[in-house]
Amino acid sequence: MPVKSDIFDHLNQRGGIIPELDKQSFTLRLRIPGGLLTPDQLLGVGRVARKFGVEKVHLTTRQTMEIPHIPLEKVPPLLKALEKSGVFLGAEHEEIVNITACPGNDRCRLSNINTEHLLMRLDKNHFGRDMPTRIRIAISACPNGCTSERLSEIGITGLREPIRNEGLCTGCGTCTNTCKERAISMVNGSLVLDTVLCVLCGMCIESCPFHILKGSDPYYLITIGGRRGRHMVQGRELIQVNSEDAAVLVVERVVDWIYRYAYSGKNLTDQLDAMKFKEFKETILREFQPSME
Numbered sequence: 409m410p411v412k413s414d415i416f417d418h419l420n421q422r423g424g425i426i427p428e429l430d431k432q433s434f435t436l437r438l439r440i441p442g443g444l445l446t447p448d449q450l451l452g453v454g455r456v457a458r459k460f461g462v463e464k465v466h467l468t469t470r471q472t473m474e475i476p477h478i479p480l481e482k483v484p485p486l487l488k489a490l491e492k493s494g495v496f497l498g499a500e501h502e503e504i505v506n507i508t509a510c511p512g513n514d515r516c517r518l519s520n521i522n523t524e525h526l527l528m529r530l531d532k533n534h535f536g537r538d539m540p541t542r543i544r545i546a547i548s549a550c551p552n553g554c555t556s557e558r559l560s561e562i563g564i565t566g567l568r569e570p571i572r573n574e575g576l577c578t579g580c581g582t583c584t585n586t587c588k589e590r591a592i593s594m595v596n597g598s599l600v601l602d603t604v605l606c607v608l609c610g611m612c613i614e615s616c617p618f619h620i621l622k623g624s625d626p627y628y629l630i631t632i633g634g635r636r637g638r639h640m641v642q643g644r645e646l647i648q649v650n651s652e653d654a655a656v657l658v659v660e661r662v663v664d665w666i667y668r669y670a671y672s673g674k675n676l677t678d679q680l681d682a683m684k685f686k687e688f689k690e691t692i693l694r695e696f697q698p699s700m701e
């Protein structure tokens with residue numbers, strides 16, 4: 409039986425139930441932080457999809473899954489069946505949507521931070537919260553940015569600074585060749601770091617055959633107001649903090665600030681100035697980097 413359009417409009421308001429072209433069926437977007445599923449959850453999605461006659465599920469670009477072509481009357485029982493496998497409905501509209509993360513130090517050799525632990529804390533604190541505008545949070549454990557975090561409304565990048573010990577450096581030049589940014593040069597047999605060119609990726613640290621380059625503790629760079637799509641914009645740098653706890657707190661402040669001051673119907677990128685981003689940044693710097701004042 410055809411579904412009334414007002415029901416469609418209502419269901420389209422929140423929560424990952426997405427009307428399809430034909431206005432008869434829905435795509436269900438799931439909550440899968442970081443794209444991480446246990447084997448049991450994965451089997452659960454497969455079993456439920458098969459039970460409800462779904463031919464294919466769709467892996468999205470933001471690490472979640474969509475189950476397409478579900479008629480209205482099958483939406484509630486399908487979601488109930490999924491919940492039994494520990495898989496829940498996602499988010500799509502003006503809310504905090506699926507949070508993405510790269511594998512981080514679980515397995516990537518370039519990683520500077522533990523992304524999964526941070527991801528799960530942020531998911532628990534913020535996923536699905538109603539917001540004036542859609543908020544994507546993405547985490548990458550190094551500036552390679554595999555989750556395009558700088559193009560997300562809230563981006564977190566793991567960084568590490570190389571620390572030199574000039575007295576011990578042999579001047580072999582291995583680190584110079586490793587740095588893709590040409591930020592290290594040898595001057596009179598001594599290593600010189602160009603802090604403007606250095607992106608704090610930390611790659612040179614492991615390259616030193618004599619273990620002379622040391623790495624700082626990790627930093628978490630937090631950026632705000634990135635945008636994907638047809639007019640891409642890189643997020644603005646808010647702050648670098650040096651612990652996961654501080655990163656979690658900063659994100660909390662950012663989410664509250666967006667909730668209070670952003671307007672509906674406009675991308676966050678386009679309203680940062682009206683929201684007094686500069687003043688907000690100063691407040692955050694005062695709170696989290698008081699010694700830098």
Ligand code: SF4
Pocket residue numbers: 510511512516517518519520548549550551552553554555
């Ligand atoms: S962003 Fe960096 S750490 Fe994360 S997966 Fe990509 S290369 Fe590895």
Ligand code: SF4
Pocket residue numbers: 568569570586587588589590591592601605606607608609610611612613
């Ligand atoms: S941290 Fe990265 S960018 Fe900076 S000097 Fe080392 S390799 Fe180059």
Ligand code: SF4
Pocket residue numbers: 576577578579580581582583584599615616617618619620621
């Ligand atoms: S790789 Fe190590 S020893 Fe060689 S130039 Fe770099 S810091 Fe010095």
